[in-house]
Amino acid sequence: MKYYKKVILIFLLVLISCFSLSVGSMAHEMYYKGYVYNWEPIPLVWDEMVSGKxxxxxxxxxxxxxxxxxxxxxSEIWPNASSKVSVTRTDFYSAKVAFGTATEAEWKRRFGNAAKDMQGITDITSTDGILIKDAASAEASSGRIKYAAILLTPYSDSFEHDDHIKATMVHEIGHALGLGHPNYIYYPTEEPSIMRSWVDYEGYYVPQQHDIDDLDDKY
Ligand SMILES: [Zn+2]
Structure with missing residues (x-):
């Protein structure tokens, strides 16, 4: 009887450690399929790689x-934080990550009454030309991002101060790299991350360890 209990205990411990390992080594994606507690990630990665970055x-x-x-x-913040990213600043026509300030009309069209609460959005397009905007389009795509258009709010009073603006810009570049929100419904974590979706500034504008680990997992 005692032996039997011990076997069950060991089995449970192994099960728990497998679960935490699999969650710990899995990058937070933008889109998932499946059901609560059993979300299946739909991985998205940046397509263009140079020297492994x-x-x-x-x-x-x-x-x-x-x-x-x-x-x-x-533009230098992700390459400074992670060995998996490199950046060059180019002319508009060669660029694959294009920043722009939205017009008020565009922002209201996208977000309606929530327009003043939204600070930025990143539209990503896959190598096979699919605009990825939900799990279905992510799954239908090649999973490789070839272009990102980063739009920032026309309402400058959306920000508490300059570092909040930088945090938003760094966050949106994280989406171009394929990173999702780690505090959303899919395997949420309390760890500090520049990819947390927020309304208030959290006190930093550089990627945190969680973000670096997510990139190491992806690339
Ligand atoms: Zn976001």
């Missing part, structure tokens, strides 16, 4: 001055 060619010609002043600084 996701290579982002960025441009900010369509950014208003309140954001453009931070573009150069912001």
């Amino acid at each position: 996701a290579h982002l060619k960025m441009n900010a010609d369509l950014l208003s001055a309140n954001y453009a002043q931070f573009f150069e600084t912001v």
